Amino acid sequence: LLDVYSWLFELSDSLLLSPQQVDSLHAEDAIYRQQVDTMITNLAEYIVDLPPDFKMADVMKEQDRVIQAGWNLGRDQHVPIERILSPQQYKALPGYVTTVLNAKGDVHIRYISIF
Numbered sequence: 001l002l003d004v005y006s007w008l009f010e011l012s013d014s015l016l017l018s019p020q021q022v023d024s025l026h027a028e029d030a031i032y033r034q035q036v037d038t039m040i041t042n043l044a045e046y047i048v049d050l051p052p053d054f055k056m057a058d059v060m061k062e063q064d065r066v067i068q069a070g071w072n073l074g075r076d077q078h079v080p081i082e083r084i085l086s087p088q089q090y091k092a093l094p095g096y097v098t099t100v101l102n103a104k105g106d107v108h109i110r111y112i113s114i115f
Contacts, residue, residue, distance in 0.1 A: 017089070
C-alpha cells in the first residue's frame with residue numbers, strides 16, 4: 001500500500017525539513033503504519049478463516065475494499081502533513097505526492113513497486 005511518509009523522508013533535504021519536522025513526521029508515520037498493519041492483518045485473518053467453499057469473487061471484493069481503504073488512509077495523511085510542513089514546503093511537494101494527498105473522494109491511483 002501507499003508509503004507516503006517514505007516519500008517525504010526521501011525529500012527531506014529538498015524540502016529543507018527541520019529536525020523537529022522530521023521527528024513529527026516519524027511520529028505520524030508510526031500511527032499510519034499501525035493503521036495499515038491492522039488493515040492488512042484483518043484481511044489476512046479474513047482469508048485464513050475462509051470456508052472451503054468460498055467464492056473467489058467475494059475474496060477479491062474484500063481485497064479491493066481493503067486496498068481502497070488503504071489508499072484513502074494515505075490520502076487522509078494530508079491533515080497531519082499540512083500541519084507539520086510550512087505552506088511553502090507543501091507547495092514544493094512533487095505531483096506524485098500531492099496527487100494522492102489532494103485527492104477528493106476515493107483515490108483511484110494504483111502502482112506496482114518492484115524492489
